[in-house]
Amino acid sequence: MSKAYWVATYRSVTNPDALAAYAKLSGPAIMAAGGRILARGLPALVYEEGLQQRTVLIEFDSVEHAQAAHDSPAYQEAMALLSGGVERDIRIVEGL
Template structure:
């Protein structure tokens, strides 16, 4: 079974307090579900049409594990705390 990667890019943050509340809940929800944070932060270097956006990369054992964490009550609570405080692009992709 191929690993899966949850990739999140933050287009904008309109409410830093909501983002902090989200992060406080989301991190434990993700790690409890088996997610492993591989990278997070702003780009060190941008090439081609890249955007200067905060990016988060999380590894899971499978796409199903990543979906299960995203849909879990604990992560949904984190999303409720974010309450539109950031515009993001979240993708789950299967590893090769």
Template structure:
């Protein structure tokens, strides 16, 4: 079965302190739910229309596992810590080929 990747791109960050608190809790919650953090931070290089936006990439065994991780109590607590308006993100869950 193909792996699944959760990709978060931060379009804007308005509260870096809340983001840091969120990152601690979310990382623990997502790895506890079976996710493996592959990369996080700003890109080393961008090309074409790329922008130097914070990006996080996690690997999961299935779409269902990634969805369950998002819905887990631990990750929902992380989202509560992040709060509305602290960051604007684009989160995608995609299957590998």
């Protein structure tokens, strides 16, 4: 079984308070589901057509674990706190 990586990029943050409230619940929800937060913040360097966007990288034991974390009631509760305060892209990519 390959590891999986959850990659979230934030196109915009229009409500920093909503993002802070989300962060208080999302981190524990993700870790409780077996996720390991490897990186988060703005890129140190951006090449080619890359964008200077907040990025979060989380490792899971499998795609199924990553999906279960995203779909869990605890994470869905955290997402509800965003209330349109961010625009982001979340991808789950299977490791090699």
